Amino acid sequence: MNRCLIACASASCLALLLMGCASGVQNPKGIPVTQMNADERGFVAGTGVESQDLVAVTDKMARSILGVRQVASAASTPRIVLEPVINETRFPINKDIFLTRIRTQLNSKSAGRMIFLAREQMAALENERKLKQTGAVTSSSDPNVVEFRGGDFLLTGKLQGLTTKTKAGTSDYILYSFQLVDARTSEIVWEDVAEIKKQGLEDAAYR
Amino acid sequence: MRRIADQAENEAPLFHTTMRLGCVQKAVRLAVGGMLAGFLFAGCSSSSTGKPVAGLSGDPIADGHRMMEAGKPEDRLLWGYRGAAAAMRRGQYSDAKRFLDEAVDRLNGMLGRDRTASKARSAFYRESKKTFYGEPYERAMAFYYRGILYWMDGEPDNARACFRSAQLADSDLKAESFSGDYVIMDYLDGLASLKLGADGADAFKRATARPRIAIPPAYDKEANVLFFVEFGMGPAKVAGGEYGELLQYRLGNSPVQSVRIRAGNYDVEAGPYDDLNFQATTRGGRAMDRILERKADVKRSTDAIGDAAIISGAVVGATSRDNEEAAFGLLAAGLVSKIFSAVTKPEADTRAWDNLPLFLTFAAIRLPEGRHSVSVEFLDAARKPVATFSKQLQITVPPAGRDKVVFVSDQSATPQNL
Numbered sequence: 001m002n003r004c005l006i007a008c009a010s011a012s013c014l015a016l017l018l019m020g021c022a023s024g025v026q027n028p029k030g031i032p033v034t035q036m037n038a039d040e041r042g043f044v045a046g047t048g049v050e051s052q053d054l055v056a057v058t059d060k061m062a063r064s065i066l067g068v069r070q071v072a073s074a075a076s077t078p079r080i081v082l083e084p085v086i087n088e089t090r091f092p093i094n095k096d097i098f099l100t101r102i103r104t105q106l107n108s109k110s111a112g113r114m115i116f117l118a119r120e121q122m123a124a125l126e127n128e129r130k131l132k133q134t135g136a137v138t139s140s141s142d143p144n145v146v147e148f149r150g151g152d153f154l155l156t157g158k159l160q161g162l163t164t165k166t167k168a169g170t171s172d173y174i175l176y177s178f179q180l181v182d183a184r185t186s187e188i189v190w191e192d193v194a195e196i197k198k199q200g201l202e203d204a205a206y207r
Numbered sequence: 208m209r210r211i212a213d214q215a216e217n218e219a220p221l222f223h224t225t226m227r228l229g230c231v232q233k234a235v236r237l238a239v240g241g242m243l244a245g246f247l248f249a250g251c252s253s254s255s256t257g258k259p260v261a262g263l264s265g266d267p268i269a270d271g272h273r274m275m276e277a278g279k280p281e282d283r284l285l286w287g288y289r290g291a292a293a294a295m296r297r298g299q300y301s302d303a304k305r306f307l308d309e310a311v312d313r314l315n316g317m318l319g320r321d322r323t324a325s326k327a328r329s330a331f332y333r334e335s336k337k338t339f340y341g342e343p344y345e346r347a348m349a350f351y352y353r354g355i356l357y358w359m360d361g362e363p364d365n366a367r368a369c370f371r372s373a374q375l376a377d378s379d380l381k382a383e384s385f386s387g388d389y390v391i392m393d394y395l396d397g398l399a400s401l402k403l404g405a406d407g408a409d410a411f412k413r414a415t416a417r418p419r420i421a422i423p424p425a426y427d428k429e430a431n432v433l434f435f436v437e438f439g440m441g442p443a444k445v446a447g448g449e450y451g452e453l454l455q456y457r458l459g460n461s462p463v464q465s466v467r468i469r470a471g472n473y474d475v476e477a478g479p480y481d482d483l484n485f486q487a488t489t490r491g492g493r494a495m496d497r498i499l500e501r502k503a504d505v506k507r508s509t510d511a512i513g514d515a516a517i518i519s520g521a522v523v524g525a526t527s528r529d530n531e532e533a534a535f536g537l538l539a540a541g542l543v544s545k546i547f548s549a550v551t552k553p554e555a556d557t558r559a560w561d562n563l564p565l566f567l568t569f570a571a572i573r574l575p576e577g578r579h580s581v582s583v584e585f586l587d588a589a590r591k592p593v594a595t596f597s598k599q600l601q602i603t604v605p606p607a608g609r610d611k612v613v614f615v616s617d618q619s620a621t622p623q624n625l
Contacts, residue, residue, distance in 0.1 A: 032319035048315045086403065087364040090371035091315060092357060095364070163371075165378055170318065200318030205327045205337045207494040 033200040048091035048198075049159070049174065057176045057194040058098060061157075062105035065180060068190040071114055071153070081117050081151030081183070089161030089174055098157060102178070117151055153189065154181045169201030267293035267562060268302055275306075281323050284310055285339040288560040291352055296619045300356055307353040311369070314346050314376065327495070327556070330502050334495060334556035342444075342454075342493075344486040345560045346376040347389060351567075354395065355435050359612040367399035377486065388489075390414050390480040391567050394423045398571070401428050402610070419485060421465075421478030421568065430571035431610050432470070432602070436477065438463040438585050438617035439565025442487040444557040452503040454496065454555035458484045459565040462593055463585040463617055470581040470602075471574050476590075479566030495556075502553035509548035516541030564616060574604045574611070585617045593617075600625055 065071065071078055082103060085095040103116050118125070125148065132143035141147070157178035164171040173195065180190040263270045271290020275283050291306035317340055327337035340346060354369030374387035374396070397410030407426060414423055439461025447453040465478045520537030523530045578601060585596035598621040604611045613625055 033316075087368055088405070090368050090375060092311060092353065092362075092365040092368040092372075163375060165375055170375075202318050203321045203324035203328075203337075204494040204498065205321070205324035205334070206317060206340055 033198060048172065049089070049093050053174070053176075053196050054097060054101060056196075058101040058105060060194050061102050061176075061178050061192055062109065064192040065102070065106060065155075065190060066110060066113075068180060070182070070189045071180075074152075077113065077115055078152040079115050079117055079149050080153045080155050080180075081119055083154050083156035085157040085159065087159050089159050090163055090172070091161070091174075093159070095159070098159075098176075098178075099155065102155070115149075117149055119151075122148075151183050154183055155179070156181070167207075169199055171197065171199040173197045268297070268299060271306060272302075275309075281336065281338045282558065283339075284313060284341070285558055285560065288341065288345065288349060289562055291349070292560070292562045295352055295355075295614055296616045298614075298620060298623050298625065300359065303352065304356055307349055307356065310349040311353050311372075314340060314349060315372070328498050330505055330551045330553075333552045333554050334499060335554070335558055337556065339556075339558050341560055342487065343377045343490050344442075344483055345563070347373040347387075347392070347486070348483075348560065348563055350376060351389075351392065355612060355614055358399070358433065358610065359614075361609050363399040363402050363610070367396050367403075370395045370399070377490065388417060389486065389567075390418055390423060391569055394480065394569065398426050401426050414480075418480070420482060420566075421480055423480055423569070427571055427573070430573050431607070432572050432574045432579075432604060433610050433612050434468055434477075434570040434572075434583075435612065435614045436466045436468075436568045436570065436583070436616070437564035437566065438466065438479075438596070441483045441560075441563030441565050443561065444555075444559040446555045446557050448503065448555075450503045450506055450553045452499040452553040452555055454493070454499075454557070456484070456487050458488075459563075461565045461617075462587050463566070463596060464588045465586045465590065466568060466570075466615075467584045467586055467592070468570055468572070468581065469584075470572060470579055473572045473574075475570045475572060476586070477568045477570045479568045481567040483563055483565055483567075499553050499555055502551055506548050506551040506553055509544045509551065513541045513544035513548055516544060562618075564618075576604050576606050578603050581613070583615050597621070598623070 082099045085098050087093055087095050106114060107116065128137075129143055131137045132139040155178065157176065160175045160177070162173040162175075174197075176194045176196075178192055179188050181187070182189050263274075267289045271286045271293070274286040275290075278286060287306040287310050291303045291310070294300065294303035294306065321338060324337045326332040327334045341349070350369040350373035354366040354373065357363070357369060358366035370392045374389055374392040376387075377389055377392075378387035391414075393410045393414035397407030397414060399407070400410060401407035411423075411426060439459055441459040443457040443459070445455050445457050447455040465476055468475045468477070516537045518541075520534045520539075520541060523537060524534030527534075581600040581602055583598040583600065584592040587593055596617040598615055598619055600613065600615070600622065601624045602611055602613055603625070611625075
């Protein structure tokens with residue numbers, strides 16, 4: 001009788017402890033974010049643009065642009081104007097950072113085969129020219145002659161996203177596409193894309 | 208001698224039993240003591256590095272900055288949210304950006320394991336031990352405010368990204384009926400797309416497909432002054448149920464039902480497109496609700512089992528001297544069960560972004576470049592202005608190609624130069 005009662009009490013205690021450990025929710029600890037190849041089928045969906053994406057995408061684009069025939073074999077060194085990247089994803093990002101990294105990669109690797117124009121500095125450049133024209137500062141050339149270069153090519157890009165959210169998690173596919181457009185003819189002389197897909201699941205405490 | 212021998216014979220089993228009971232008592236004491244110590248250590252093992260903070264100033268912006276720095280790490284976003292809403296209303300947009308940039312970054316990165324969330328799921332910790340990200344309607348509002356600020360800075364594409372994230376934050380695709388259903392997020396998504404040269408028709412269709420209050424007008428691509436307006440007091444969180452395990456909402460209210468904007472030749476009236484009461488209360492159940500329900504079940508059943516064991520032990524002990532050992536065992540088990548019940552914490556997390564509005568609306572007009580006077584009146588149900596909320600604004604419309612974004616709340620400072 002006594003042993004039976006003690007056994008029952010012990011079993012009750014054990015049951016209580018086990019009850020406390022059971023949450024009853026599938027994947028309660030969530031699934032960490034995993035970077036995947038774009039062509040790999042994921043188990044759910046993803047997250048935003050991160051530094052490793054930026055590096056991978058801009059490296060690829062810079063390598064690709066260097067091989068463009070119109071740039072590599074141009075009679076004179078082509079001048080390139082950077083146009084703002086358009087963000088069509090659901091992630092707010094500093095878009096200019098893509099073009100900045102592509103430009104720095106190309107400047108360091110092209111050995112002068114292409115030149116970028118600092119159009120974002122136009123206000124400061126025009127102000128400097130006015131100062132020279134008024135004689136407020138010295139000038140090494142005639143400041144009344146326009147020497148600001150026109151661009152031969154426009155380099156721009158677009159980030160587009162596709163988001164899936166299910167009870168299994170969130171997935172984001174981002175397509176990074178860049179173009180080099182001939183400023184005279186409007187022809188797209190080069191275009192390339194990079195794709196990144198990420199997915200993850202938040203902890204059950206946040207679902 | 209015989210009597211002494213008989214006495215010794217009779218007392219021997221009693222002595223033996225006393226010895227055995229003494230061992231059991233010691234063992235039980237050790238066990239109970241160990242468990243108590245375990246519970247105490249469990250309660251003390253918080254990883255919080257928060258330093259003690261003196262009283263708050265009552266200024267949500269100053270308190271936000273201060274508490275984000277010195278408050279509990281798990282409440283960091285909560286203070287940021289509150290500070291952001293206050294900063295938006297005072298026109299302190301750089302402060303609002305500081306608060307919201309962190310919020311957006313963290314909301315976009317909340318996937319995967321989280322130690323505080325693991326604790327919140329444990330029976331012995333409150334849900335409020337988890338890092339505060341807010342419920343979906345609160346997360347959506349963080350994206351919404353940041354979107355307004357991006358548009359204000361001439362980045363409608365990043366603004367659109369925020370409105371899309373807001374809609375996603377609100378969606379729970381366990382059931383189609385709980386998918387993101389903010390009218391204003393879809394509407395602004397479409398307007399931004401249109402202004403960026405893309406097609407906003409799909410987003411507009413979604414925005415106007417299920418209007419609950421006011422129906423947004425067709426887009427005017429040339430409208431260059433955009434008014435983001437909010438009014439009323441948003442919903443509050445309360446804990447319901449036997450142990451406070453149910454997250455419930457006390458609905459917000461507003462004497463204001465619409466807004467009238469006068470600027471130049473324009474006299475525009477706009478009703479609310481979204482209602483945060485609706486957004487807070489219609490998303491469907493949380494996974495955490497099931498966890499809290501289980502915690503409450505554990506608390507309830509361990510309490511009942513403890514009562515039953517203690518009563519049984521007392522009854523057994525009182526009715527039979529032969530079962531004292533069992534009676535003590537039952538009492539000890541009952542005590543352990545009661546302790547287990549006492550330390551189980553099923554309370555729902557009622558931390559809330561408590562300065563959110565109730566209604567959101569939007570209006571867009573065309574004004575030429577330069578300075579303009581704008582009056583904003585908040586109208587009651589009879590469409591009469593609520594005088595205490597009227598705002599006077601001086602705005603500077605930028606040259607063509609860029610929009611002037613004006614954020615107005617019934618709680619905004621007035622007059623404002625924007």
